[in-house]
Amino acid sequence: MATMTAAQRREQERSAYDAFMRDCPTNQLLGRLSDKWVSLVVAALAGGPRRYSDLRRKIAGVSPKMLTQTLRTLERDGILTRAVTPSVPVRVDYELTPLGRSLGGLLTAVKDWAEEHIEEVHAARERYEKQEPGAGVGVGAGAPEG
Template sequence: MATQTAPQRRASERERFDAYLATCPARKLLDRISDKWVSLLLNALADGPRRYSELSRTLAGVSQKMLTQTLRTMERDGLVARTVTPAVPVRVDYALTPLGASLLPIMTAIKAWAETHIHEVDEAQAAYDAGRF
């Protein structure tokens, strides 16, 4: 292994985590957090822990399989904590971890932007489609 100077090491580290590069591990994370269910779940958990059934009712259109899969992935990534309380029936709560909470302001802003600008996007799509046919 060749030795590197300090500036070369810094440049190498910058390249290692450059999301524009195909080999960058940050790409996997960007892919995951850009998923619609992840962003909606983060926003749904903003006010505190929620039970699975509450999350299912809040996220209209999510299948049981997709909700379970997304929550497991978010737990694995350290964004969500799952707490099981022994009772009859067993109670399972999901809450944002500090890491998940740190992502919340960005996701809240994206959700608000989408809700504010959906009409403009719809109009742009309609104008684009009208010109294409």
């Protein structure tokens, strides 16, 4: 039996990625990327580098703890870089990497879609809530089979 090089093993693993499988690394990454704070941070950085304080102001509702955690995760995954400038107070800037910029276009498009279509979603919700109890439930009407 011939041994595979590390590059061959990575290529074999890459061809086996399936985001529908719970234990697949791509499933885990997709879960992380679908977090609303991740989407908003990446979209905020799509326009260029920002300081931590700018991100806090831009992203309403994010706690300092959650923003810090999100930034660290994105830095670990290679989506953004963090630059610390020693000063009083310390200046910390975040910027998307090339990998992050490729993701930024997608997440910004999703954010833009949500902003553009929220009224249609509200109307659909209202229509749904006006249905009789149990209406629309059953096979063929969106309920799971099985």
